[in-house]
Amino acid sequence: MTRHFLRDDDVTPAEQLEILDLAVQVKADRWGRRPLEGPRTVAVIFDKSSTRTRVSFAVGIADLGGSPLIISTANSQLGGKETPADTARVLERMVSAIVWRTYAQSGLEEMAAGTTVPVVNALSDDFHPCQLLADLLTIREHKGRLAGLTVAFVGDGSDNMVHSYLLAGATAGMHVRVAFPEAYPPVAAVVEDARRIAATTGGSIALTHDPREAVAGSDVVVTDTWVSMGREDEKAVRVEALGPYQVTEEMMGAAAADAVFLHCLPADRGFEVAPEVIDGPRSVIWDEAENRLHAQKALLVWLLDHA
Ligand code: CP
Numbered sequence: 001m002t003r004h005f006l007r008d009d010d011v012t013p014a015e016q017l018e019i020l021d022l023a024v025q026v027k028a029d030r031w032g033r034r035p036l037e038g039p040r041t042v043a044v045i046f047d048k049s050s051t052r053t054r055v056s057f058a059v060g061i062a063d064l065g066g067s068p069l070i071i072s073t074a075n076s077q078l079g080g081k082e083t084p085a086d087t088a089r090v091l092e093r094m095v096s097a098i099v100w101r102t103y104a105q106s107g108l109e110e111m112a113a114g115t116t117v118p119v120v121n122a123l124s125d126d127f128h129p130c131q132l133l134a135d136l137l138t139i140r141e142h143k144g145r146l147a148g149l150t151v152a153f154v155g156d157g158s159d160n161m162v163h164s165y166l167l168a169g170a171t172a173g174m175h176v177r178v179a180f181p182e183a184y185p186p187v188a189a190v191v192e193d194a195r196r197i198a199a200t201t202g203g204s205i206a207l208t209h210d211p212r213e214a215v216a217g218s219d220v221v222v223t224d225t226w227v228s229m230g231r232e233d234e235k236a237v238r239v240e241a242l243g244p245y246q247v248t249e250e251m252m253g254a255a256a257a258d259a260v261f262l263h264c265l266p267a268d269r270g271f272e273v274a275p276e277v278i279d280g281p282r283s284v285i286w287d288e289a290e291n292r293l294h295a296q297k298a299l300l301v302w303l304l305d306h307a
Pocket residue numbers: 049050051052053054123131264265266
């Protein structure tokens with residue numbers, strides 16, 4: 001049966017580990033795997049802007065011997081005139097996989113339900129699972145392991161990165177803490193799913209409104225923009241509510257001495273993170289950005305293997 005990657009818990013803990021191990025291999029031997037030789041085409045569709053996702057998928061698909069077809073919904077029939085299911089029925093006749101950055105998670109589910117080729121979530125309003133594979137790879141490179149580590153996300157609790165950290169972190173056996181203002185909590189059903197997974201992996205989930213409590217002793221500190229794509233109109237009110245959640249040097253002082261800082265980028269310096277932190281010695285953001293390439297190549301190899 002075709003496997004899709006729409007949310008972080010679409011893979012089991014063992015499968016997540018397999019994909020991360022594969023990422024290490026493809027990173028060490030960049031052109032060693034050619035499952036898309038032909039070239040076979042992968043469609044990469046964008047309803048929202050992107051730099052890293054667009055480039056890392058385009059380069060990664062080419063590295064794997066394939067041909068990336070980058071589609072902007074602004075000038076395609078999807079996103080107005082044609083349903084995700086009908087679009088997928090057409091694409092599957094010509095492409096080997098579909099990667100889609102969109103708004104509603106339900107669109108991705110509809111597309112996956114209607115097609116025989118793997119569908120990959122390249123960011124939705126709810127999740128950013130490809131980014132989490134890159135983040136986990138980066139954390140493992142810097143810390144040597146994932147299970148048992150504590151990761152603190154500080155900022156907008158309703159962010160797609162939070163939901164992905166909850167699910168992917170729990171899957172990896174990590175202790176995931178999220179500090180957020182009352183007005184911007186994570187989706188309760190995702191928190192429940194993460195808790196259920198954590199109970200099987202030795203991880204845990206903790207929610208708080210106190211950023212210092214979340215960061216205390218953490219191995220990894222993470223944040224993301226306060227104004228995700230599609231929420232631009234809420235900027236003033238968000239900045240007001242999220243002000244106390246800026247990741248500062250002082251806040252990083254509460255983390256473990258060897259803690260690392262991650263941010264999926266793009267970043268708003270001076271808002272969710274102080275420039276000294278994101279541009280400081282504990283920041284691993286450039287490794288994290290590069291690892292999008294290796295992690296997604298591994299994901300594609302794995303999905304094509306399981307197709
Ligand atoms: N982190 C990330 O997904 O970046 P882009 O929006 O540039 O793809």
